[in-house]
Amino acid sequence: MDNEVEAVVIGAGVIGLSIARALCQKGNETLILEKESSFGMGISSRNSEVVHAGLYFDKEMLKTRFCVTGKKQLYHYASSRGIPFMRCGKLLVASDDDELPKLERIKNTAEKNGISDLIPLTRAECNALEPDISAVAGLFSPSSGVIDTHSLMLSLLGDVENNGGQAVFNTEIKAIEKKNNGFVVKIQDGYEIGCKTLINAAGLGAQTIAHMIDALNPAQIPDLVMAKGHYFSYSGRTNFKHLIYPLPFQGGLGIHLTLDMTGRVKFGPDVDHVTHENYSISNSIKTDFIKSIKHYFPDLNPDKLTPDYAGIRPKLSKDGLDFNIQFKKNHDIEGLVNLFGIESPGLTSCLAIADFVAEQLNDT
Numbered sequence: 001m002d003n004e005v006e007a008v009v010i011g012a013g014v015i016g017l018s019i020a021r022a023l024c025q026k027g028n029e030t031l032i033l034e035k036e037s038s039f040g041m042g043i044s045s046r047n048s049e050v051v052h053a054g055l056y057f058d059k060e061m062l063k064t065r066f067c068v069t070g071k072k073q074l075y076h077y078a079s080s081r082g083i084p085f086m087r088c089g090k091l092l093v094a095s096d097d098d099e100l101p102k103l104e105r106i107k108n109t110a111e112k113n114g115i116s117d118l119i120p121l122t123r124a125e126c127n128a129l130e131p132d133i134s135a136v137a138g139l140f141s142p143s144s145g146v147i148d149t150h151s152l153m154l155s156l157l158g159d160v161e162n163n164g165g166q167a168v169f170n171t172e173i174k175a176i177e178k179k180n181n182g183f184v185v186k187i188q189d190g191y192e193i194g195c196k197t198l199i200n201a202a203g204l205g206a207q208t209i210a211h212m213i214d215a216l217n218p219a220q221i222p223d224l225v226m227a228k229g230h231y232f233s234y235s236g237r238t239n240f241k242h243l244i245y246p247l248p249f250q251g252g253l254g255i256h257l258t259l260d261m262t263g264r265v266k267f268g269p270d271v272d273h274v275t276h277e278n279y280s281i282s283n284s285i286k287t288d289f290i291k292s293i294k295h296y297f298p299d300l301n302p303d304k305l306t307p308d309y310a311g312i313r314p315k316l317s318k319d320g321l322d323f324n325i326q327f328k329k330n331h332d333i334e335g336l337v338n339l340f341g342i343e344s345p346g347l348t349s350c351l352a353i354a355d356f357v358a359e360q361l362n363d364t
Contacts, residue, residue, distance in 0.1 A: 005031045007197040008185055010209055012036070012167050013044035014149065015342050016201035017156035018354035023197070024163035026358055031193065032160065032167040033185070035205070039167065040153040043203045044347070046279070046311025048231075048258045048268070051075070051085065051145040052345040055092070055110040055118075056248060062323040064113050066349035066356070071143065073351040074152075083151045084261045090144035090243040093126060093135035095295045100137060102247050107139055117142055132239055134298050144243055148261050149347065178215035182335055197361060200338045204277060204314050210338055220331045222324055222340050225315040229269020230281050232289055236304035238265050246296055253344070255292040266308060267293055273318060281307040316341035325353070327360050337361065 009020045012034035023030045036042070054068040078085045094103045110118055121129065121138040129140065157167060175186040182196040202209045210221045246254035255267055267289060290302050316324060324340040331338070337357055346353070 003031075003192075004194040005029045006195065007031070007199065008033060008183070008193060008195040009199040009201055010034075010173065010185075011201040011203055011205070012039040012157070012169070013042055013201065013203050014040060014153055014156070014347055014350045015044075015203070015339060015353060016199070017153055017160065018350040019199055019201055019357050020165055020167075021156050021159045021163070022354040022358040023199075023361075024160050024165040026362070028197070030160065030165040031195070032165065033171045033173065033187070033193075034167060034169045035172055037169050039157055039169075040150065043311060043314065043343075044149060044153060046309060047149070047344070047347060048256070048266075049146045049149050049260070049347070050090075050243065050258060050344075051087075051147050052348045053090070053110070053141045053144045054113050054115055054345070055106055055139075055141060056253070057113075057322075058109070059113050062325065063345060063349070066323070066352040067345040068113060068115070070345075070349040070352035073355075074147065074348060075145075077155075077351060078147060078152065081155045083148060083155055085145055085147040086259070086261065087143065087145040088242050088259060090141040090245055091121075091126065091130055091133070091135075092139040092141065092245045092247065093133060093296050094137045094247060095135060097136055099247050103137060103139060106247070110139075110141075115141075115143075130240060130242060130244065132299055133244060133296055135296060140242075146243070146259060146261070147347075173209060173212060176209070176213045178213065178333060183213075195335075197335045198337070199357065200336075201342075203342065204312060206314065206338065206340050210340075213333075213336070215333055216331055216336070216338075220326065221338075222316045224340075225318055226274050226277065227313040227315045227318075227343075228272040228274045228278075228310055229313065230272070230285060230289075230310045231266055231268030231308045232286070232305050233308040234265040234267065234300075234304055235306065236301045240265055244296060246292070255289060257293070257297065267305070268308075269311065274312070277312060279310045279312075281310050283307060313343040314341055315343055323349075323353075325357070335361075
């Protein structure tokens, strides 16, 4: 064996970094292995950077549990570390009367989830809050916001390193063997790393990594559904001060308006199910974006809308399923944790997920 540590975390996105931080803080010597040249170059850097409130999913789902708890943890962590964020609030809008029942259902779901700060708005109140928006009614979520994801991940990595952990980049995993006392992770150039605990937090690559584990029954590995989302930036002058969301549909939250830390407006994502990882953006989809955005922002200037970037969400079905976090009770392998389908609200949930993983491992 070339090297042995207590825990290996595969993947240096926001989830892998958060879990590694939690393990290091409990005194576990932890090594992060990442295939890219730096941290957060996949899902974690290709999203809306929104801190969600927990409005959409059923109370029993992990997505809800971790989002509601994680939001509080994330704001507290960002405040304590000087990580830029804006608790700017989100306006969820109904564009016509036919959408009012869905708006009411979201309000009821949110209240069941313990979200007690939602503010129902009339047409006039929506216009007063955001004069450029067209809506017959809305819900305002004051605890929603945005965060500088790069600064967050840089801070998480700093916590790992300050607690004796390390991240190794440009690392290609070739195979993973289960041994009596743990695992042997084989990487390029014949190098082998031994560990007692193995965390598969590889995002879009989580299924690929799982198939490399010799002791894992392939039947335990869910299929990956890649939902590509495109984002457009907007160079026109606007008065927007809040996030603007249309009502969600099955499989997505709709093309919404978000702000970055400088107040720049961007729109997205849409949903395009793909079979291969690519981040190109065709200008041909601009027409669809314009049509969707004009439902709630009728004065949009199409000439100011330009392709920006794309991301891919690791769904487990086209309709979207709950997070799938597997421990020994799921696959009967001591020390192995697989995280599948960690899509939105994964960023908001990152610290809560990390605490959950660390606690579950401590109890086994």
